[in-house]
Amino acid sequence: MITKTAYDNWSETYDRDRNLTRDLDYAVTQAAFANLRFSSVLEIGCGTGKNTALLASIAAKVHALDFSDGMLAQAKNKVSSDNVTFTVADLTRAWPCAARSADLIACNLVLEHIGDLSFVFAEAARVLVADGHFFVCELHPFRQYQGAQARFEHDQTTTEIQAFVHHLSDFIHAAEASGLVLERFQEWWHEEDQGKPPRLASFMFRKLMETAMTTEG
Numbered sequence: 775m776i777t778k779t780a781y782d783n784w785s786e787t788y789d790r791d792r793n794l795t796r797d798l799d800y801a802v803t804q805a806a807f808a809n810l811r812f813s814s815v816l817e818i819g820c821g822t823g824k825n826t827a828l829l830a831s832i833a834a835k836v837h838a839l840d841f842s843d844g845m846l847a848q849a850k851n852k853v854s855s856d857n858v859t860f861t862v863a864d865l866t867r868a869w870p871c872a873a874r875s876a877d878l879i880a881c882n883l884v885l886e887h888i889g890d891l892s893f894v895f896a897e898a899a900r901v902l903v904a905d906g907h908f909f910v911c912e913l914h915p916f917r918q919y920q921g922a923q924a925r926f927e928h929d930q931t932t933t934e935i936q937a938f939v940h941h942l943s944d945f946i947h948a949a950e951a952s953g954l955v956l957e958r959f960q961e962w963w964h965e966e967d968q969g970k971p972p973r974l975a976s977f978m979f980r981k982l983m984e985t986a987m988t989t990e991g
Contacts (some may be wrong), residue, residue: 777887778841781821784926785796789852790821791926793978795913795973800824802911802962802976807832816876818865818894819884823849829880830855835920837871837981839863856972866890869897877906886924886937891948899952899981908979914961915941916971921981945977946972954979 788796803825812833820826820838821947822845829836836858840846846860863870866888879898888894898908913922923937946956961972 777936780933781842782844783933785822785842785848787926788845789812789824789848794966796824798962798964798973799911800828802960802974803882803909806909806911806976806978807853811987812878814878816869816871816879818879818881818898820849820860821845821883823852825880825882826853826858827855830858832879833857835859837861838871839865839869841865850986860946861906864943865897867893869901871901873900874903876901877903879906879908881909882911883913883924885910885940885945886918887935889938889946891940893947895948895954898922898979899954899955902981904981904983906981907957908949908981909976910945910979911974911976912940912945913937914972914975915939917973924962942975945975949977953982 807828810832815829815833815836817826817829817836817838820840826836826838826849834857838849838858838860841862841864843862846862850860857867861870879902885891885894902908918939924935926933949956956977958978960976962974962976964973967973
């Protein structure tokens with residue numbers, strides 16, 4: 775099943791299903807942005823709006839993107855803030871965002887479904903203002919090495935959603951190639967994960983200040 779169709783099908787039960795990864799991601803995002811404020815936030819892969827309301831509370835405006843119509847419908851029902859705009863978008867193609875238009879980009883549980891990290895990081899660098907931040911929280915590759923991936927059950931049938939394994943170094947190299955530097959890296963466990971590898975990995979990247987080129991002569 776293609777990824778978009780899978781998430782359309784999952785959208786109706788996504789928020790109700792038992793999902794420790796989803797729940798931990800929400801807690802991680804809260805911790806990452808506690809007491810911070812932003813002018814313009816771009817949320818890529820907003821899903822059912824799990825983190826959108828939080829972002830709307832710390833930003834003057836939020837632009838939330840997702841490729842699943844079903845997920846976006848749930849997000850729109852959940853989040854009615856005047857400062858939030860939702861758009862259907864494929865993150866593997868040029869994003870519907872102006873250059874240097876966001877001081878924060880948030881990306882949660884999305885990149886495991888995208889094979890080419892370099893394009894996403896290049897677009898993030900284009901959209902970020904100088905000194906802006908790119909927050910990424912993903913299923914930890916250590917879990918993926920053991921066979922973990924996004925899946926859901928419906929009518930007693932389990933659907934596994936196509937996923938790509940990205941090593942920790944892959945995120946860092948893709949960022950560096952796009953002019954982003956790593957400011958913070960953390961690994962996260964759910965309280966039920968005792969004795970297991972970390973469930974999530976989070977990164978906070980920063981776009982390098984753009985320097986004006988001068989010529990002499």
